[in-house]
Amino acid sequence: xxxxxxxxxxxxxxxxxAQEFQTxxxxxxxxxxxxxxxxxxxxxxxxxxxxxxxxxxxxxYLHRGDEKIAENMTxxxxxxxxxxxxxxxxxxxxxxxxxxxxxxxxxxxxxxxEAIRVICxxxxxISAHLLGLGAYGIDVGAWxxxxxxxxxxxxxxxxxxxxTGARFTTSYTRIGGVARDVPEGWNDRVGKFCDQFxxxxxxxxxxxxxxxxxxxxxxxxxxxSREDAIGYGLTGPNLRGSGVAxxxxxxxPYSGYKQYEFDIPVGTTGDCYDRYLCRGEEMxxxxxxxxxxxxxxxxxxxxxxxxxxxxxxxxDKVLTSMEELIxxxxxxxxxxxxxxxEVYFEAENPKxxxxxxxxxxxxxxxxxxxxxxxxxxxxxxxxKVCQGALVSDVVSILGSLDFVxxxxxx
Amino acid sequence: MTATADVTAALxxxxxxxxxxxxxxxxxxxxxxxxxxxxxxxxxxxxAYDFLVDVTAIDNGVEATPRFTTVWHVYxxxxxxxxxxxxxxxxxxxxxxxxxxxIWPTANWHERETYDLLGVKFEKHPDLRRILMWxxxxxxxxxxxxxxAGIQTPLPDLEVSELTGATVKPAPMAxxxxxxxxxxxxxxDAEPRAKDExxxxxxxxxxxx
Numbered sequence: 171x172x173x174x175x176x177x178x179x180x181x182x183x184x185x186x187x188a189q190e191f192q193t194x195x196x197x198x199x200x201x202x203x204x205x206x207x208x209x210x211x212x213x214x215x216x217x218x219x220x221x222x223x224x225x226x227x228x229x230x231y232l233h234r235g236d237e238k239i240a241e242n243m244t245x246x247x248x249x250x251x252x253x254x255x256x257x258x259x260x261x262x263x264x265x266x267x268x269x270x271x272x273x274x275x276x277x278x279x280x281x282x283x284e285a286i287r288v289i290c291x292x293x294x295x296i297s298a299h300l301l302g303l304g305a306y307g308i309d310v311g312a313w314x315x316x317x318x319x320x321x322x323x324x325x326x327x328x329x330x331x332x333x334t335g336a337r338f339t340t341s342y343t344r345i346g347g348v349a350r351d352v353p354e355g356w357n358d359r360v361g362k363f364c365d366q367f368x369x370x371x372x373x374x375x376x377x378x379x380x381x382x383x384x385x386x387x388x389x390x391x392x393x394x395s396r397e398d399a400i401g402y403g404l405t406g407p408n409l410r411g412s413g414v415a416x417x418x419x420x421x422x423p424y425s426g427y428k429q430y431e432f433d434i435p436v437g438t439t440g441d442c443y444d445r446y447l448c449r450g451e452e453m454x455x456x457x458x459x460x461x462x463x464x465x466x467x468x469x470x471x472x473x474x475x476x477x478x479x480x481x482x483x484x485x486d487k488v489l490t491s492m493e494e495l496i497x498x499x500x501x502x503x504x505x506x507x508x509x510x511x512e513v514y515f516e517a518e519n520p521k522x523x524x525x526x527x528x529x530x531x532x533x534x535x536x537x538x539x540x541x542x543x544x545x546x547x548x549x550x551x552x553x554k555v556c557q558g559a560l561v562s563d564v565v566s567i568l569g570s571l572d573f574v575x576x577x578x579x580x
Numbered sequence: 581m582t583a584t585a586d587v588t589a590a591l592x593x594x595x596x597x598x599x600x601x602x603x604x605x606x607x608x609x610x611x612x613x614x615x616x617x618x619x620x621x622x623x624x625x626x627x628a629y630d631f632l633v634d635v636t637a638i639d640n641g642v643e644a645t646p647r648f649t650t651v652w653h654v655y656x657x658x659x660x661x662x663x664x665x666x667x668x669x670x671x672x673x674x675x676x677x678x679x680x681x682x683i684w685p686t687a688n689w690h691e692r693e694t695y696d697l698l699g700v701k702f703e704k705h706p707d708l709r710r711i712l713m714w715x716x717x718x719x720x721x722x723x724x725x726x727x728x729a730g731i732q733t734p735l736p737d738l739e740v741s742e743l744t745g746a747t748v749k750p751a752p753m754a755x756x757x758x759x760x761x762x763x764x765x766x767x768x769d770a771e772p773r774a775k776d777e778x779x780x781x782x783x784x785x786x787x788x789x
Contacts, residue, residue: 230712237697238721242728274604400630400657403686414657416631421660511604514653514662516633527653529638542634542653550689579712 195223198561202231206309206565209575213552213564222564225556227549232579240539244505245271245345246482248539253339255543256577258301259294259520260340261330266517268343269424270526274513275345275506277477281468283347284426288463289360290333290342291425291517292456296367297326298520299449306446306569307378310387318374325363332356345506346481347473361464364457375450388442392555392567395440402554403547406522407448408571412440418518430462442570449572480506505534521545521574541580545573587627587663595619601666608664613650616667617678620652624683629654629663632680635690637669637698642725648675648700669700679705697722
């Protein structure tokens with residue numbers, strides 16, 4: 171049953187109530203540390219009883235000045251900072267940033283590197299959506315989902331650790347390639363993970379999809395129309411939940427996404443439930459993509475070999491060859507050398523389109539680096555969606571928007 | 581599918597003052613700042629660039645004139661292409677740009693952020709408050725004359741600041757890792773802070789400024 175909260179004559183009703191019961195509007199600060207804000211977001215709510223009449227999100231509690239920092243370090247030095255944007259999918263951020271800078275350098279990376287990056291992105295997407303679902307479940311009162319999804323995330327972390335040396339802050343890409351090749355047997359383990367993951371995913375989704383409590387709290391709640399979704403710059407599952415088939419992996423394919431077959435799930439009503447369904451289906455599609463990559467995993471180099479002034483040479487070469495030694499020294503101290511120019515690149519991250527606008531004046535340091543973060547844009551619709559909702563629905567809406575404050579505040 | 585050459589040509593025909601802007605990827609145009617809103621509207625209505633991706637600004641340097649350039653990126657969900665529109669702000673001291681938040685509500689927050697970090701004021705913006713820094717913060721941190729370490733300021737809560745004397749302190753750079761500066765090759769000259777070891781976490785910065 172979809173709950174209907176129709177308050178046609180809201181103002182008149184509240185006026186009458188105010189006169190009769192001498193009530194007045196209440197101001198409530200939800201956050202900055204509230205379980206459902208998933209970080210440090212503060213919602214300054216104005217309430218009329220249980221109904222939100224005004225919502226003002228207050229951001230910036232996690233602002234670290236990443237854009238300023240980027241202007242003061244070389245391109246490779248900034249990679250670890252991208253881990254801390256959407257810290258639930260650091261690999262996807264690494265890849266998006268590396269591709270943006272490579273676009274500036276007009277550099278093409280080999281097929282093997284692209285394939286590794288696609289696997290990284292899709293595994294990161296699965297891991298981010300699993301957390302999103304788990305946390306959303308907790309928000310609306312379904313605890314068990316969290317336990318199942320975190321077990322799967324743990325398996326993914328093991329894979330990430332094997333690949334990058336770190337579970338969480340991976341810093342895996344370099345400009346012109348990735349930090350190291352895939353370890354032996356890693357692809358098989360990824361394949362095995364995919365095989366065992368799909369049945370468990372069904373189990374996880376079954377816990378929610380037909381769960382009466384869950385459907386009651388999500389269906390018909392937080393409806394975002396197609397026009398609003400585009401107007402407010404929503405991207406990712408939040409936009410697709412509103413019925414817009416916008417996916418940069420299909421629309422502007424990068425990193426070899428063109429060769430893989432996958433579908434883009436879209437919602438019909440644009441409510442919280444649709445956004446949840448989109449995330450669930452996206453994980454299945456991610457598995458599909460990963461399997462295709464593994465099937466035709468290209469051989470060859472994992473970095474652009476002709477980019478001698480951009481990708482630091484291998485250690486054994488550095489120790490034996492003079493030219494490589496000099497290159498390694500220059501790349502480490504001065505940064506990978508870039509031409510002057512402006513580029514804007516967006517990648518389809520788990521949360522939406524993560525964009526990097528880079529202004530270069532040449533050399534190893536960006537002159538200006540603007541990060542267009544999907545969570546920032548996705549949150550900007552909150553004042554509109556929360557208007558007229560119940561306080562408990564605000565929790566549901568927040569969970570369904572699935573944002574990360576590290577990325578929102580930068 | 582809209583061909584990108586068409587868009588730039590059509591825009592230049594409609595707005596004769598538009599000049600091509602050097603770009604590494606997408607079609608880009610420089611426009612006089614007064615024509616930006618009309619141009620973006622034209623892009624949206626005639627060429628289906630329905631998605632405002634990003635609004636930001638560039639500080640071209642303290643000495644540069646014009647100092648601030650505002651940049652808009654629009655995307656077409658039907659044609660799958662981006663267009664970049666850039667416009668120089670007239671005044672270097674009080675840069676002003678027109679708002680597009682009435683066309684795309686997403687611009688509301690992007691413009692607030694640009695105002696917050698770079699100090700570009702958006703005319704007729706419905707609610708031009710700071711968004712990432714706190715209300716009452718006196719600086720615009722992404723400007724080039726704002727030091728990376730930060731500037732000592734009172735806490736967001738002035739009462740607490742007055743009572744305790746606590747302030748927001750500049751970050752000690754401790755010799756790195758910020759070692760380079762755009763376009764300059766000599767790093768010792770380019771980033772003197774990196775070599776300034778006269779102060780750190782334990783020792784206060786000498787009060788010379």
